[in-house]
Amino acid sequence: MSSTEHFKAWVVSEETDTASEKKRYQLNFETRQLSDLPDGEVLIDVSHSSVNYKDALSAQGNPGVTRVFPHTPGIDAVGKVLSDSSGTFKAGDEVIVTGYDLGMNTAGGFGEIIQVPASWVVRKPASLTALQSMAIGTAGLTAAWCIEKLLHNGLQPSDGPVLVTGASGGVGSVAVNLLADLGFEVHAMSGSESAKSMLTALGASEIVSRQHLGEGLKKPMLKEVWAGAVDCVGGDTLFQVVKSLKYGGSVACCGLVAGPAMSQATVFPFILRGVNLLGVDSVNVPLAGKQALWDKLANEWTLSGLSALTQTISPADIPDILQKIQQGETLGRYVLDWS
Numbered sequence: 001m002s003s004t005e006h007f008k009a010w011v012v013s014e015e016t017d018t019a020s021e022k023k024r025y026q027l028n029f030e031t032r033q034l035s036d037l038p039d040g041e042v043l044i045d046v047s048h049s050s051v052n053y054k055d056a057l058s059a060q061g062n063p064g065v066t067r068v069f070p071h072t073p074g075i076d077a078v079g080k081v082l083s084d085s086s087g088t089f090k091a092g093d094e095v096i097v098t099g100y101d102l103g104m105n106t107a108g109g110f111g112e113i114i115q116v117p118a119s120w121v122v123r124k125p126a127s128l129t130a131l132q133s134m135a136i137g138t139a140g141l142t143a144a145w146c147i148e149k150l151l152h153n154g155l156q157p158s159d160g161p162v163l164v165t166g167a168s169g170g171v172g173s174v175a176v177n178l179l180a181d182l183g184f185e186v187h188a189m190s191g192s193e194s195a196k197s198m199l200t201a202l203g204a205s206e207i208v209s210r211q212h213l214g215e216g217l218k219k220p221m222l223k224e225v226w227a228g229a230v231d232c233v234g235g236d237t238l239f240q241v242v243k244s245l246k247y248g249g250s251v252a253c254c255g256l257v258a259g260p261a262m263s264q265a266t267v268f269p270f271i272l273r274g275v276n277l278l279g280v281d282s283v284n285v286p287l288a289g290k291q292a293l294w295d296k297l298a299n300e301w302t303l304s305g306l307s308a309l310t311q312t313i314s315p316a317d318i319p320d321i322l323q324k325i326q327q328g329e330t331l332g333r334y335v336l337d338w339s
Ligand code: NDP
Pocket: 051, 052, 053, 054, 138, 139, 142, 165, 166, 167, 168, 169, 170, 171, 172, 189, 190, 191, 192, 195, 210, 232, 233, 253, 254, 255, 256, 257, 258, 280, 281, 282, 283, 325, 328, 329, 330, 331, 332
């Protein structure tokens, strides 16, 4: 708990090695002052945050995520409003902030206090606890957004199996559970042996190995297998999925852990099978859309496996979890509890 004037935060600092001129990044647990926070209307006492892939990139100094140091990562935060100069919220309101610039170049939820524009802040649905909201976090919101888009494009359980790639990660594990809860036959692609029991418990009926989609890279089309897919992996894997969709099927693309480029992409699956590649961004979605999705996750789309896919961690665990994310060794969601 913060004293309001001083608070604790993980801080990434940048140093340049004088001999090699290479940049190095150090993560330290520090005491910060309110005056260290960026300008913003809403001051929030953060009770929980969560750990996402993007936080690991920020802590490594990835310039696509963070350019200004010292910096506190944490793209998700939930907590109570301390003050709001915009007049939108009153002290004590329970609110959630995910995405926009939080944790990128704006100090994020790996600090006990954040200060952000009111236009980034959603009201926490009353039926979700603070912990549950961060178990969902950006990853869960992204999974839900992918599934919204697939449903909007007409996907139904009777169409056939749906694939989730990067299934044991944050986005993937929520996607597996939500699709299964919605009555879909879910195939989970995972490189992790130890994730199999979790994925089965979340509702996956089949586990697909990563190697499976490494075959037939140069073939223009592959056998029709999946009616739809949520892809967290990107790279050539994404296009292997596109080539394996059933006629008229759709894949929602949200991630790039295997890389950004589809080196063997052609137009054939699109013009011969009428498949759809749906882009998903959950970061800069207009606030009203985010609030609506949070309300849906709190009511119609409550996740049956949310507690099974979530581990609660303390601030001291952050460096270890960030390292595991970089090595692709995490399972499900990690909620940082500041209390
Ligand atoms: P995680 O690190 O939690 O999960 C990623 C999973 O991908 C891993 O658990 C692993 O699952 C798999 N994986 C890791 N490395 C590789 C690799 N080299 N090749 C193939 N599979 C790999 O990340 P998140 O779930 O938080 O994020 C997933 C992706 O989604 C990231 O790229 C992230 O940047 C992106 N994202 C995008 C958002 C958007 O708005 N578009 C928002 C949030 C995230 P397994 O072992 O089961 O294969």
